[in-house]
Amino acid sequence: MMGVLPPAVCPLPAPVASSAFVPPASTPAGQAALERLRAWPGEHRVAVGLSGGVDSSLTAALLVEAGWQVEGLTLWLMSGKGACCAEGLVDAAGICEQLGVPHHVVDFREHFQAQIVDFLVQGYQAGVTPLPCSRCNREVKFGPMLQWAESERSIGRLATGHYARVRHGANSDNGRHQLLRGLDGQKDQSYFLYDLPQEALGRLVFPLGELTKADTRLEAERHGLRTAQKPESQDLCLADHHGSMKAFLDAYLPPRQGQIVLTDGTVVGEHDGIEHFTIGQRKGLGVAWSEPLHVVRLDGAMNQVVVAPRAGAARGEALVGAVNWVSIEPPTAPMELAVQVRYRSAPEPARLIPLPATDADSAALRPHRVRLEFAEEQFSITPGQAAVFYAGEVLLGGGLIQS
Numbered sequence: 001m002m003g004v005l006p007p008a009v010c011p012l013p014a015p016v017a018s019s020a021f022v023p024p025a026s027t028p029a030g031q032a033a034l035e036r037l038r039a040w041p042g043e044h045r046v047a048v049g050l051s052g053g054v055d056s057s058l059t060a061a062l063l064v065e066a067g068w069q070v071e072g073l074t075l076w077l078m079s080g081k082g083a084c085c086a087e088g089l090v091d092a093a094g095i096c097e098q099l100g101v102p103h104h105v106v107d108f109r110e111h112f113q114a115q116i117v118d119f120l121v122q123g124y125q126a127g128v129t130p131l132p133c134s135r136c137n138r139e140v141k142f143g144p145m146l147q148w149a150e151s152e153r154s155i156g157r158l159a160t161g162h163y164a165r166v167r168h169g170a171n172s173d174n175g176r177h178q179l180l181r182g183l184d185g186q187k188d189q190s191y192f193l194y195d196l197p198q199e200a201l202g203r204l205v206f207p208l209g210e211l212t213k214a215d216t217r218l219e220a221e222r223h224g225l226r227t228a229q230k231p232e233s234q235d236l237c238l239a240d241h242h243g244s245m246k247a248f249l250d251a252y253l254p255p256r257q258g259q260i261v262l263t264d265g266t267v268v269g270e271h272d273g274i275e276h277f278t279i280g281q282r283k284g285l286g287v288a289w290s291e292p293l294h295v296v297r298l299d300g301a302m303n304q305v306v307v308a309p310r311a312g313a314a315r316g317e318a319l320v321g322a323v324n325w326v327s328i329e330p331p332t333a334p335m336e337l338a339v340q341v342r343y344r345s346a347p348e349p350a351r352l353i354p355l356p357a358t359d360a361d362s363a364a365l366r367p368h369r370v371r372l373e374f375a376e377e378q379f380s381i382t383p384g385q386a387a388v389f390y391a392g393e394v395l396l397g398g399g400l401i402q403s
Contacts, residue, residue, distance in 0.1 A: 037066035047149035052088030055161030124275035127300030128384035163187040165209035177201035178327035194398030258303035279382035314377035323368035323399030
């Protein structure tokens with residue numbers, strides 16, 4: 001269920017539209033993006049989610065150039081210095097002023113704290129490595145932004161700077177809105193969008209889906225955007241905000257010294273918090289052993305990091321719950337597909353077997369559960385992370401890896 005936006009909305013005055021000359025698109029991909037936006041069916045009014053980075057800035061600029069009626073929307077998620085906070089708010093406001101479009105800031109700090117920060121802390125305490133970005137996209141960003149745009153501004157579409165694509169139902173082979181990988185394999189962000197519902201997908205615009213990051217920089221320079229050369233943020237905004245993920249965790253979790261043990265219980269070292277380890281990790285364990293060791297389990301109850309030699313660290317199967325089927329109807333029979341178990345990992349061939357829902361699944365309104373059997377054993381199957389299913393460029397669905 002989507003979160004409800006709080007009433008604290010801070011719209012900035014709409015600036016006077018800029019009459020500055022914008023030269024023709026400098027890349028074929030930029031020109032193609034403009035042509036797609038100009039030919040887009042239906043009303044050309046859109047709210048643009050602005051983080052203050054170059055990707056969302058160019059998204060707004062391309063839409064304005066293509067003749068859309070644009071309004072900028074920034075969610076205030078955290079206080080203080082951070083890519084999506086103070087600095088990002090200033091840059092987002094500056095971009096809207098430059099483009100001559102209204103800018104709205106919505107105070108969403110309380111909801112972000114409950115849905116993302118508290119969720120992360122609880123997961124790490126339990127020995128799970130949570131994936132906040134897909135949860136944030138569904139519960140904090142896309143759903144609430146669409147809701148706000150429609151209720152407050154009567155705008156039915158949302159655009160963001162994600163490197164992904166949507167094939168809308170009228171153009172798909174099964175009538176469903178289908179989520180596709182971005183064409184830039186190094187920047188594709190579809191993995192983090194697997195949990196979006198059909199209703200949201202049908203209202204999204206991703207102008208950068210067929211651009212490379214290099215194209216984006218060139219097109220941003222063409223527009224003279226203040227963010228054109230802004231450095232890349234980290235994948236996780238909380239790490240940007242605190243300086244590192246370790247600093248974020250240290251701010252919320254006190255040190256809890258415990259043991260590093262082999263699977264048979266042999267103690268081989270000590271740690272100061274299981275939250276600083278992840279499944280598959282080999283480096284930085286602080287353990288001297290006769291052969292390299294990998295983390296195979298994080299035991300929250302015992303406060304132990306369990307390690308094993310490489311031969312005992314791989315797994316051939318995974319249980320995945322809370323599955324969201326995006327581009328296809330939920331399958332009823334086993335199927336072969338490719339699975340990505342980390343954002344930066346390569347897709348691996350696997351057999352997917354649908355399983356009956358548990359009572360907890362049904363109560364949570366997430367009734368789809370599957371078992372994955374990989375063609376080759378994997379070293380990074382991590383409870384709390386997402387397993388996302390692909391058929392070529394099409395994202396079929398995804399869910400959370402279970403303990």
